[in-house]
Amino acid sequence: MAAAAPSCCPPEGEKMLSVLRSELKYWVSYSDSLLLQAELGRLLMPDGYSQDGFYRVKSLYFDSIGQKDYIEKLEGVERRRKIRMRIYDENTDTVKLECKQKSGALQHKESLLVSRQDALRYMEGDYGSLLEYPEETAWRLYCDMTLGCYRPVVIIEYERCAYMYGEYNTRITIDRHVRSSELSLDLFEKDLPWMNTVEDAVILEVKFNEKLIEPIKQILAKYHLVNVSVSKYGSGRPIMEQYLV
Numbered sequence: 001m002a003a004a005a006p007s008c009c010p011p012e013g014e015k016m017l018s019v020l021r022s023e024l025k026y027w028v029s030y031s032d033s034l035l036l037q038a039e040l041g042r043l044l045m046p047d048g049y050s051q052d053g054f055y056r057v058k059s060l061y062f063d064s065i066g067q068k069d070y071i072e073k074l075e076g077v078e079r080r081r082k083i084r085m086r087i088y089d090e091n092t093d094t095v096k097l098e099c100k101q102k103s104g105a106l107q108h109k110e111s112l113l114v115s116r117q118d119a120l121r122y123m124e125g126d127y128g129s130l131l132e133y134p135e136e137t138a139w140r141l142y143c144d145m146t147l148g149c150y151r152p153v154v155i156i157e158y159e160r161c162a163y164m165y166g167e168y169n170t171r172i173t174i175d176r177h178v179r180s181s182e183l184s185l186d187l188f189e190k191d192l193p194w195m196n197t198v199e200d201a202v203i204l205e206v207k208f209n210e211k212l213i214e215p216i217k218q219i220l221a222k223y224h225l226v227n228v229s230v231s232k233y234g235s236g237r238p239i240m241e242q243y244l245v
Helices: 030-043 068-074 116-123 128-132 136-147 215-219 238-244
Strands: 015-030 057-062 078-086 094-103 106-115 151-165 170-181 195-198 201-208
Touching: 015 030, 015 195, 030 116, 030 151, 030 170, 030 201, 030 215, 057 068, 068 078, 078 116, 078 136, 094 116, 106 116, 116 128, 136 195
Parallel strands: none
Antiparallel strands: 015 106, 015 201, 057 078, 057 151, 078 094, 094 106, 151 170, 170 195, 170 201
C-alpha cells in the first residue's frame, strides 16, 4: 500500500544537515592544475578522502518528468537546484541523498544519509521510505521528488582531490576525468557505458563562508582564473541536449 502523502511540514524539533556558502568555479589546464595542487598542498590540509591523492566520486542525478532542473541550468535561471545520490564505493551500505540549491554565487546543500536498500527503491521511483526518516530534509525531498515525478537521468563520475581550511569553512576541490552515463543508471554498477565529458582541463571549485582568506586569494591570482558557470551535471547529458535541440 502506498504511503499517505504528508503535509510537507516536518515534525517539530527535527534538524536537517545543511550547508550555506559561496561557491566559485574555474576551468584550469592540466599543467596549471599540477602546480596549483602543489601550492595548495603546502597551505591546506587534504580532506579525509584525499590522504592518498585523488579519490572517486559517483553521483546519480534525478530530474522531473519535464526535465525542469536540467532546462533551468541550460537557461541560466538564477535560483535552481539539483537532486542526487552520491557514493564513493559501489560496495557501500549507506548513500548520501542530497538537494543542492543555487542562487548566484551562493549554494545551499541539504544532505540525508540513507540505506543502500532505500537507495535502490529511489532508483525505481519509490520514495515512500523517506517518510520513515525524522529529518526535515527527508520530508522535503519526498514532496519534491513525488510531486515532480522525479526519476534517475544520468550518472556522473570523476576523480577529486580536496583541501580544507577551518577558517570560514573553506574547501577547495580539483576534479578531473569527468565522465557520464545516460544509458545505464545503476549507481552500484561499476562498469557502465561511459562517455567522457571533460577531457582537456580540470574543474576547480572554491567554497567558503563569508570571505576567502588572503593566502588562498594570492595563490589563485597567479593563474589569472576567470569564474565560470560550469556544471558536471549539465555537461554530462549530451543525449538530452541533442534531444532538446
